[in-house]
Amino acid sequence: MAKYILSDPNFSDGKRKEVIDQIIAPYRNRPGLKLIGYEPDADFDRLPVELLGRPEVMKDAILESCAKAYELIDMEKQTGHHPRIGAVDTIEIYPAKDVTIEECRELAEEIGKEIFKRHQVPVFFTGKNARRPDREGLTAIRKGNYEGLRDAVLKDPSRAPDLGPAKLHPTAGATIVGALEQHDAYFNVVLDTTDVAIAKKLASYIRGRTGGFTNIQGTIGLPNKHRRTGKDVAIISIEVSNPLQTPLHRIYNLLKAxxxxxGVNVLAGQICGTIAAEVLVQTAEWYLQLEAINGPWDYKTQILENHLLELEG
Amino acid sequence: MAKYILSDPNFSDGKRKEVIDQIIAPYRNRPGLKLIGYEPDADFDRLPVELLGRPEVMKDAILESCAKAYELIDMEKQTGHHPRIGAVDTIEIYPAKDVTIEECRELAEEIGKEIFKRHQVPVFFTGKNARRPDREGLTAIRKGNYEGLRDAVLKDPSRAPDLGPAKLHPTAGATIVGALEQHDAYFNVVLDTTDVAIAKKLASYIRGRTGGFTNIQGTIGLPNKHRRTGKDVAIISIEVSNPLQTPLHRIYNLLKAxxxxxGVNVLAGQICGTIAAEVLVQTAEWYLQLEAINGPWDYKTQILENHLLELEG
Structure with a gap:
């Protein structure tokens, strides 16, 4: 069976084309690896990348790409609006096919150790690699962002990295590495209003920290556009950490209500990047109240692609 | 790129275990072929099989299995309620991955010719292999079923098979072979009533022939059970020939209205056998009014499994 993992490393440069090209280069034309996409964001000064591939190939490619980012990005000059702590901000690893979460955890461990060994960039482990429960998510690690962490780490032992001494790398900052069961879903809900205050209010209802869903940490209300009509709107931008457990239709319906x-209508849902078919099939399953002819609806045996992937394996 | 096709041959014995086992045997333990499932139905006296595999392997396996069916099933003794014209009733071929419909058409052509050559069983070509427009679907070919066709073919030249003389095989009847773009979806809609007359009435609203959807030929109202509650109900049993063009949510919503x-509620949708993920993602896309962040929702690039299948290819 061919093993595949998914990863979405985030680099802290969304502006300089020549830098972005060099960071992306190791992901191109590499047998066993697919660069699904990358979307540099100049406002955020951030480069999110989506990759699918065989574990060993992915590890080599990520390490090459990180070497470039550490060489070319100076966090003292970077000015992003997005939470981040280093030139390579996060490297998260997810099982995609025939790989256990334990294998992903080991791979993340190796990547973290290599990063510190080769570049002396301190590493924070997250997800299944977290050394402490408060580091299973990114919020506690990223508190105060690069600038805040740079100062805090020198005096507060609870902010110290998991690999490396208690100080950040002078240009590269620090990097977060970890394995997670499930790729986050990036889901926006589009409201038929330009009033961002309403979007922010609604965002607070679904955010775990303020009484919402445990799988929703990141939510923001932002001005945006409805793609289908071009209308100016406000959106609620949502990061769902386990969309099989907290399904999109449940979030959508709650926000609608x-x-x-x-007095505001919901116009659309927007999905950023890729999503597992199962997440959307789950919405159809709910909406059509699906059953099988002889029992409950079964995603594993009733979806053709699952059989195709098994045969190909 | 590895080529895969899908096929769902139907055999006319749903009762005799020893016969069913021999018909199924050629589909087991064959590298490059997956027997997705088979569900003998004693009332229908019919054995539907679902297969996924490489074209050449599939062709050999189907021909072996047909040889057994022609040997073991006598249509003069078979008594099924399901429309059928032979021991092997239909062999339909669909593209599943990296195969064109033209390749499927050629494969169906080869299978049909081999069947006539090896067994002198007359063949009717359907779908993309149809010699006449009225044979693109099964209804005209199957008119009168085995018994009706057996007599009609002797005197009505318009009922003659596409391969073979104008008479049926004395025990095996005739076989329908053809390539189709899209696997039918078998979708039941469960009504909160035991009144089958209402189900039949509603079935007529969605059937193409009586003013409904062009992609719905077969629909029936039947007594059944709601799987989730065990309640006795009536269902509308629907065969959708192109569920991407006539999506399940549209059928479901129309029947609800x-x-x-x-005064009847719709309790559930039931799916029989496998379905392409895209069919259900399309329901989610409608329900969540999906867009991408930078444009329209794109099934091809935004579903992880599509990238995985491409990498594996």
């Missing part, structure tokens, strides 16, 4: 309280 | 006219 709450938006009505403000 | 029409059922309300009779």
């Amino acid at each position: 709450e938006a009505a309280r403000y | 029409e059922a309300a006219r009779y």
Whole structure:
């Protein structure tokens, strides 16, 4: 069986084309690896990348790409709006096919150790590699962002990295590495209003920290556009850490009901990047109240692609 | 790129275990072929099989299996309620991965010719292999079923098979072979009533022939059970020939609205066998009004499994 993992490393340069090209280069034309996509964001000064590939090939490619980012990005000059702590901000690893989470955990461990060994960039482990429960998510690690962490790490022992001494690398900052069961879903809900205050209010209803869903940490209300009509709107931008457990239709329906309280309609859902078919099939399963002819609906045996992937394996 | 096709041959014995086992045997333990499933139905006296595999392997396996069926099933003794014309009733071929419909058409052509050559069983070509427009679907070919066709073929030249003389095989009847773009979806809609007359009425609203959807030929109203509650119910059993063009949510919503006219709720949708993920993702896309961040929702690039299948290819 061919093993595949998914990874979405994030680099802290969304502006300089020549830098971005060099960071992306190791992901191109590499047998056993597919660069699904990358979307540099100049406002965020951030480069998210999506990769699918065989574990060993992925490890080599990520390490080559990180070497470039550490060489070319100076965090003292970088000015992103997105939370981040280093030139390579996060490297998260997910099982995609015939790989256990334990194998992903080991791979993340190796990548973290190599990063510190080769570049002396301190490493924070997250997800299944977290040394402490508060580091299973990114929020506690990233508190205060690069600038805040740079200062805090010198005096607060609880902010110290998991690999490396208690100080950040002078230009590269620090890097977060870890394996997770499930790729986050990046889901925006589009409201038929330009009032961002309403979007922010609604965002607070679904965010775990303020009483919402445990699988939703990151949510923000932002001005945006409805793609289908070009209308100016406000969106709620949502990061769902386990969309099989907290499904998109449940979030969507809850926001629809709450938006009505403000006299606002929900216009659309927006999905950023790739998503596992199962997440969307789950929405169809709910909406059509699916059953099988002889029992409950079974995603594993009733979806053709699952059989195709098994045969190909 | 590894080529894969899908096929769902139907054999006319749903009762005799020893016969069913011999028909299924050629599909087991064959590298490059996966027997997705088979569900003998004693009432219908019919054995539907679902297969996924490489074209050449599939062709050999189907021909071996047909040889057994022609040897073991006598249509003069078979008594099924399901429309059928032979021991091997239909062999339909669909593209599953990296195969064109033209390649499927050629494969169906070869299978049909081999069947006539080896067994002198007359063949009717359907789908993309149809010699006449009225044979693109099964209804005209199967008119009168085995018994009706056996007599009609002797006197009505318009009922003659495409391969073979104008008479059926004395025990094996005739076989329908053809390539189709899209696997039918078998979709039942479960009504909260035991009144089958209402189900039949609603079935007529969606059937193409009586003013409904062009992609729905077969629909029936039947007594059944709701799997989730065990309640006795009536179902509308629907065969959708192109569920990407006539999506399940549109059928479901129309039936919901029409059922309300009779004071009846829709309890569930039931899916029989496998379905392409895209069919259900399309329902989610509609329900969540999906867009991508930078444009329209794109099934091809935004579903992880598509990238995985490309890498594996």
